[in-house]
Amino acid sequence: MIGSELDAAGVRDVNLRRAYRECRKLNAHHGKTFFLATRLLTPAQRPAVHALYGFARRADDVLDGFDDRTVADRADELQGLATALFTRLVEKRHCGDDPVLDAVVDTASHYRIDWQLFDDFLASMRMDLAVTDYPDRAALDRYMYGSAEVIGLQMLPVLGTVVPREEAAPYAAALGKAFQLTNFLRDIDEDLSRGRVYLPADELAAHGVDREVLSWCQRNRRTDPRLRAALVEQHALTRRVYQQAEPGVAMLHPRSRPCVAAALTLYSEILDRIEEMDFAVFAQRATVPTGRRLRVASVGLARALTARLRHREA
Known part of the structure; x- marks a missing residue:
């Protein structure tokens, strides 16, 4: 299957094919919902998405691996990743043997993805090395x-x-933001175990919630009424961001709409699960059942195939 995707994407070099395969493995293992949605894209598009995911995952692993590396170790490793990418992508010089970088540089070059976007991403990753709390929405927005x-x-x-890219850009950005806000709600327990809180401190404080309350909830696997009220507010805000992002789906090429629509549906349904379990985010992890994910994917696949036939794209 991956061989046909690489053929469709015009990837012929043996080493590059190996690199893209590595990124696909990372996506399949770590990004199950995202990987499922990626299957709705045309074969020619999938390797690039795997490469972008693979690079983001690499940075994530530097930050979040539970091991004995110090903050300084992680900072050095993240800087090394940034330097290697800059050397390859901007300076056009090959350095080291890193299949994930091979794939993402090939993708960035082919699709003309600017270095600045990677630099901005890495800047936020560096914040995770030192920043553990966000005082207000503006600070969190800068990170996001x-x-x-x-x-x-x-x-x-x-x-x-199907519109100028700059017209679609705010909607694409909003969808990325909606996905991450969903993760912040779903993963509050896991993030707190890493010493981080990705909810604005002033908005939590308005409901009487601080670190002490969060730690109590985690220890007791319960959602304090004050925290529940705060999470209801954050949940509603996240819903509004999805609403802001949704019109952007129609701005995409028809072949890509089923994939993004499926991802939007599945991720937003994580919010449904959080609400259904009455915001008991320390007692269980909100997930969309496999059967539901497969049903959404099946509908998306039918729409994707129709779009490809209509536009004569296999």
């Missing part, structure tokens, strides 16, 4: 621009648009 919105902007040239 690099950590989430630029992912949507990187994806845009791969997906294609």
Whole structure:
């Protein structure tokens, strides 16, 4: 299957094919919902998406691996990743043996994805080395621009648009933001275990919630009424971001719409699960059942095939 995708994408070099295969493995293993949605893209588009995911995953692993590396070790490793990407992508000089970088540089070059987007992403990743709390929405938004919105902007040239790209860009950025806000709600327990809180401190404080309350909830696997009220507010805000992003689906090339629509549906349904379990985010992890994911994917696949036939794209 991956061989046919690489053939469709015009990837002939043996080493590059190996690199893209590595990125696909990362996506399949770590990004199950995202990987499923990626299957709705044309074969020619998939390797590029795997490469972008693979690079983001590499940075994530530097930050979040539970091991004995110090903050300084992680900072050095992240800087090494940034330097290697800059050397390859901007200076056009090959350095080292890193299949993930091979693939993402090939993708960025082919789709003309600007270095600045990667630099902004890496800037937010560096924040995770030192920043553990965000005092207000503006501070969190600065972090999310690099950590989430630029992912949507990187994806845009791969997906294609039927309007000028700059017109579709705010919607692509909003969808990346909506996905990450969903993760913040779903993963509050896991993030707190890493010492981080990705909810604005002033908005939590308005409901009487601080670190002490969050730690109590985690220890007791319960959602304090004050935290529940705060999460209801954050949940509603995230819903509004999905609403802002949704009109952007129609701006994409028809072949890409089923994929993005499926991803939007599945991720937004994580919010449904959080609400259905009455915001018990420390008692269980909100997930969309496999059967539901497969049903959404099946509908998306039918629409994707119709779009490809209509536009004569296999």
